[in-house]
Amino acid sequence: MGNARKTVLRLLTRLENSGSYSNILLDEGLERSDLSPQDKKFAAALFYGVLERQITLDNIIREYSRNPKNKLGTEVRVILRMGLYQLLYMDSVPDNAAVDESVKLAKKNRNPAASGFVNAMLREFIRNDKKLPKGRNATEELSIEYSAPVWLTEKWTREYGKDICLEMLKTSVGQAPVTARVNTVFHSLESTLDMLAEEGITFERLSVLPDCIRICGAGAVEHTKAYKEGRIHVQDLSSQLCCAALDPKENDTVLDLCAAPGGKTFTIAERMNNKGRVLAFDLHKNRAGLIESGAKRLGLDCISAGVNNAKVYDEKMPKADKVLCDAPCSGLGVIRRKPEIKYKEPSDFDRLPEIQYDILKTSAEYVKVGGTLVYSTCTLSRAENDEVADRFLAEHPDFEPAPLGEAFGGDSGLCRMSITPAKYNSDGFFIAKFIRLR
Numbered sequence: 001m002g003n004a005r006k007t008v009l010r011l012l013t014r015l016e017n018s019g020s021y022s023n024i025l026l027d028e029g030l031e032r033s034d035l036s037p038q039d040k041k042f043a044a045a046l047f048y049g050v051l052e053r054q055i056t057l058d059n060i061i062r063e064y065s066r067n068p069k070n071k072l073g074t075e076v077r078v079i080l081r082m083g084l085y086q087l088l089y090m091d092s093v094p095d096n097a098a099v100d101e102s103v104k105l106a107k108k109n110r111n112p113a114a115s116g117f118v119n120a121m122l123r124e125f126i127r128n129d130k131k132l133p134k135g136r137n138a139t140e141e142l143s144i145e146y147s148a149p150v151w152l153t154e155k156w157t158r159e160y161g162k163d164i165c166l167e168m169l170k171t172s173v174g175q176a177p178v179t180a181r182v183n184t185v186f187h188s189l190e191s192t193l194d195m196l197a198e199e200g201i202t203f204e205r206l207s208v209l210p211d212c213i214r215i216c217g218a219g220a221v222e223h224t225k226a227y228k229e230g231r232i233h234v235q236d237l238s239s240q241l242c243c244a245a246l247d248p249k250e251n252d253t254v255l256d257l258c259a260a261p262g263g264k265t266f267t268i269a270e271r272m273n274n275k276g277r278v279l280a281f282d283l284h285k286n287r288a289g290l291i292e293s294g295a296k297r298l299g300l301d302c303i304s305a306g307v308n309n310a311k312v313y314d315e316k317m318p319k320a321d322k323v324l325c326d327a328p329c330s331g332l333g334v335i336r337r338k339p340e341i342k343y344k345e346p347s348d349f350d351r352l353p354e355i356q357y358d359i360l361k362t363s364a365e366y367v368k369v370g371g372t373l374v375y376s377t378c379t380l381s382r383a384e385n386d387e388v389a390d391r392f393l394a395e396h397p398d399f400e401p402a403p404l405g406e407a408f409g410g411d412s413g414l415c416r417m418s419i420t421p422a423k424y425n426s427d428g429f430f431i432a433k434f435i436r437l438r
Contacts, residue, residue, distance in 0.1 A: 004039040005082065005101050006108075008046045012078045015051070015340075022051055022340050050078075050085045052173055052339040056132065056147040057081040063133040064121045076114050079105045083122045088130060095126055142169055151346050152332070159382045164420060168380060168428065171421035172335045172342075178215040179206075179426065180232045181240055181267055183298050185274045192231040199224045208407060208424065209240055211270075230298040235263035238333075238419050238429035242326065242376045243267040244407040245431050250275040252321040255366050257310040258359065260287035262294045264326060269300040279317075281308035310359045322372045325363035327356040329377035329384050333421070333428020353383050360392050364399065364436075372402060373434045378427055380418060385430035389416060392434070402435040 011029045015022060026047050030040050050057065061080050065072065072080075083102035086093040099122045106115040135141040139157070143150045146169040156165040180203075182192045189211060196203060201224060202216040214237075215221050226232055248254050248268050259265045259280035269278045280303055282288045291305035308314060310325070330349040331341045360375050367373050375392070377384055393399065401415035408414055416432035 003033075004035055004043040005046070005105060007033050007035060008043050008050070008082060009075065009078055009105055011047060012050060012082070013075055016074050016078065022048070022338075046082060046085065046090070048339070049089055050081045052336070053085055053089065053147045054081065054339075055149060055342065056088075056144055057084045059133050059144045060084055060125065061121070064124055073109075073114075075109050076106065076118065079109070079114075079118055080121060083118065084125065087122065087125065099123060099126070142166070146170065146173060147342070148172060149342055152342065155346075156380065160380070160418075160420075167422040168420055171425075174336060176334075176336045176427070177236075177425055178221060178234060179237045179240070180213055180215060180221060180234050181209075181270065182211045182213065183231055183233065183266075183270055184211055185270050186299055187229075187231045192226055195226045195231065196221075196224060199226065201226075206237060206424075208237070209244060212237060212240055214425075228297075233263060233266050233294065233298060235267060237424050237426035238378070239263055239427065240267055241407055241419065242324070242374065242429065242431050243271060245376075245404045245433050246322050246324050246372060246374045247405055248272045248276070248278075248322050252276045253318055254278045254322045254324070255317070255320045255363075256280040256324045256326070257308070257363055257366075258282065258326050258328060259305070259324075260284070260290050262291035262305075264324060265291055265303055265305075266294060266298055266300060268322075268324070269295070269303050270298075272302065274300055274302045276302055277318075278303045279320075280305045281310065283307065283309055311355070311362055313362050313365050317366055319368045320366050320371060321368055322374075323363050323367050324374050324376070325360050326376045327359050327384075327388075328352070329356065329379040330381055332379040332381055333419075333430075334378050336421070337427070349381070349384070353388055356384055356388050357391055360388060361396075364392070364396060364434075367399075367436045369436050369438055371436050373399065373436065375430075375432045375434070377430045379430065380420065380428040385418060385432075386416070389432040398438050399434040399436055402433045404431065404433050 011025055015025055079102050083098050086098035087095055102122060103115045103119045106118040132144055135144050139150055139153050142153045148169050156168055182189050201221060203213045206212045206214055221227055243264050248271050250273050252272060254268055256265045260282035265278060265280040280291050285307050288305045288307050295303040330352055331338055335341050364373055375389060403412050404414050419429040421428050
C-alpha cells in the first residue's frame, strides 16, 4: 500500500494548493497510476476520508503540535492528516503500519526533522487513547466530532433546531447511497431487477417510489449490462421525489431549465412514458451534451437538450405545462458527496439567493395558466430555500402554493418540504410547488 499512500499524498497536496475538483483530481490520478485495483480502492478511501474528516484531523494536529498551522508545510500537514485518519477511521490498518508508513512518507519530504515530528505526534496520539480534542463549547464539540465548520453547525442549529442539526451532522459524513430509477418505458421492472441480480448487484426496492431501487454493497452499477442497455439511470431518491412533485403527464410540454447532468430530465421523460416534449437546458454546451448522451442510452427521444441562460427570458421558448427550476445552490445537502463544500466561507454563498430568485422569476414566465412550477435545491439553508419561495409568492400573485402530492404522504396542505438526509437516507433537498392561476 506504500505506493497508494504516496499517490494520495501527491493528490491531496495538489488539491490543497490548487483547489481542483476532488473527484476529477482523484479519477485522473488513479487512472494514470499503475496501482492494483485493491490499492486504488484503498487510495480512494483514504483520499476521500481525509478530505471528509479534515476539520477533525486539523483540530487534533493543532492540539498536539507546537507549530502554527502555516509553519508545518503543506506536505507535512497532509501526511499527519493521512496518518491520523488511518488511526481513527481505518480499522483494517494496524496502528504501527499507519505510523510507520507516515514516517516513510515524511522521510521522502526532504525535511530531516519532519519524520521525527510525525512519528512523535502520531505515537503521542495513540498513547492518549486517540481522544479527540475538547471544544470550548457545544458547537465546537459538534464541529470536531463530525468534521463540520463551526459556522455550519451554528447555522443548522439556528435554522432547524439542535436535534435536526445533530441528525444532519451525523449524515454529512460517510458513504452516500447509490440510488437508481428503472426505465419502465421500454423494460419491465421485474426483468430489469432479475438482470441486475444475475450480474451480482444486490439492491432494495424503496416503497416511497415504485420504480426506485437502492444499490447495496460495492457493485458498480454503471458497468452492468442493465445500465449499458438503458434499463436504469443513477439518481438520488430526493431528486426523484422532485420529479414526483412536478408530476408530468403524457403529452405535456415540460421545461427543465438547469438540467445537467440530466437525472431529473430522464425521470420526467420516463414518467411521461416518452410521450410529449421535454426541453432540457444548461448554461454550458458540454454539460448539455451529457443530457443528450444519457437520453440516447435510455432511448428517450422526447428529450431535446440545448444551451440556455436560465436567468434570461427567451421569447422563443414555448409555454409549458410543467417547469422545473432546480437552481444552482450551496450544496449543503450533498456534503457527504462533495466534502470540499465544507471548506468554503459563508460569504461564498451570499449572492446565491438573488441568483436563485432571478432564475425562478424567469422560469415562471414560461408556465401556462393552470400549469405547474417546481423550485428545488440540493441545499439545507433557509435563505436559499424558504426565503426564495416566500419572496416569489409575495411578488407573484398570479401563483399560489400547490400540494406536493401522493409521494409526500398525500397531505393536501404540504406544498413545500425540506428533506434532510436522515429522512430517507438520501440527499438533503428542498422542493416547493406552485400553480399558475392567471
